[in-house]
Amino acid sequence: MDNTYSITMKHVASMTGFARTAGTGHTVSWIWELRSVNGRGLELRLKLPPGFDAIEARLRAAATARFARGNIQASLTLGRDETAAITVDRTLLARLAMEARALMDVMPGAPPPRIETLMALPGVVRRMTAEDAPPDEALLAATLADFDAALAALGQMRAAEGARLADVLSGLLDRIAVLHQEAAALAAQQPEAQRARLAELIRRLLGDQHAVPADRLAQEVALLATRADVTEEIDRLASHIAAARALLATGGPIGRQLDFLVQEFMREANTLCSKSASAGLTAAGLQLKAVIEQVREQVQNVE
Numbered sequence: 001m002d003n004t005y006s007i008t009m010k011h012v013a014s015m016t017g018f019a020r021t022a023g024t025g026h027t028v029s030w031i032w033e034l035r036s037v038n039g040r041g042l043e044l045r046l047k048l049p050p051g052f053d054a055i056e057a058r059l060r061a062a063a064t065a066r067f068a069r070g071n072i073q074a075s076l077t078l079g080r081d082e083t084a085a086i087t088v089d090r091t092l093l094a095r096l097a098m099e100a101r102a103l104m105d106v107m108p109g110a111p112p113p114r115i116e117t118l119m120a121l122p123g124v125v126r127r128m129t130a131e132d133a134p135p136d137e138a139l140l141a142a143t144l145a146d147f148d149a150a151l152a153a154l155g156q157m158r159a160a161e162g163a164r165l166a167d168v169l170s171g172l173l174d175r176i177a178v179l180h181q182e183a184a185a186l187a188a189q190q191p192e193a194q195r196a197r198l199a200e201l202i203r204r205l206l207g208d209q210h211a212v213p214a215d216r217l218a219q220e221v222a223l224l225a226t227r228a229d230v231t232e233e234i235d236r237l238a239s240h241i242a243a244a245r246a247l248l249a250t251g252g253p254i255g256r257q258l259d260f261l262v263q264e265f266m267r268e269a270n271t272l273c274s275k276s277a278s279a280g281l282t283a284a285g286l287q288l289k290a291v292i293e294q295v296r297e298q299v300q301n302v303e
Contacts, residue, residue, distance in 0.1 A: 013303040014161035015070035019153035039071035047075040068253035255302035
């Protein structure tokens with residue numbers, strides 16, 4: 001029997017990814033770098049040059065509109081065109097020239113000050129950085145547009161990783177479904193196995209000359225079977241498998257729901273093992289727990 005379950009995957013996104021965009025304009029260049037990792041909710045950490053706090057609210061709104069979960073670190077780095085990155089402090093230069101001429105009066109024979117000497121003094125010529133000049137509206141708008149592009153690129157990477165996660169999770173759910181069927185078959189055999197085990201135990205203790213009445217044996221077997229009944233656990237496992245597959249088919253920000261389902265999966269598997277009255281069912285329950293743990297690890301990456 002083919003236990004695989006064929007579904008049409010929609011958009012399932014991961015919370016991990018990286019994006020980088022670059023732009024130029026107004027004698028300034030800029031680079032956006034975005035890194036996203038797992039998070040319980042959506043958290044955007046911004047590293048912006050001075051003056052760009054004016055667009056912080058719009059940056060956060062753009063990230064919130066696109067993503068539901070994940071810790072995102074976004075940094076904006078500016079660079080300035082070298083041809084426009086030099087400034088001369090003319091006020092300081094004039095004061096230095098005046099002081100040099102005043103010194104000539106007290107130092108007869110001293111050569112007159114040379115312009116290249118004065119300009120070489122500290123503070124006269126300064127190389128401007130992109131952060132020195134406050135950004136104008138045009139620069140703010142341009143970097144904001146590139147941030148949107150970086151978010152889009154980050155979304156594409158998270159979607160590609162999400163597609164891989166969906167495939168992995170689908171395969172793990174198929175494995176859980178197989179183990180579920182094995183556990184159901186083994187659980188159905190428990191009453192008869194318990195009957196045979198109890199009858200053998202009584203025979204060893206009392207011998208063949210002291211047979212226990214059949215109705216009494218049946219009562220004891222029924223009591224043991226009730227204690228070891230895992231019908232509800234088997235049924236709930238089937239329900240959880242269907243729910244997880246439905247979430248994968250629906251897509252979107254399903255990570256929290258999948259995480260809750262994994263907890264329910266593990267609860268049923270633990271109860272299955274604790275109620276098991278056979279080595280085979282215990283082994284199936286332990287295998288279920290191992291696969292469910294793999295699901296849990298993968299689900300931590302789902303948005």
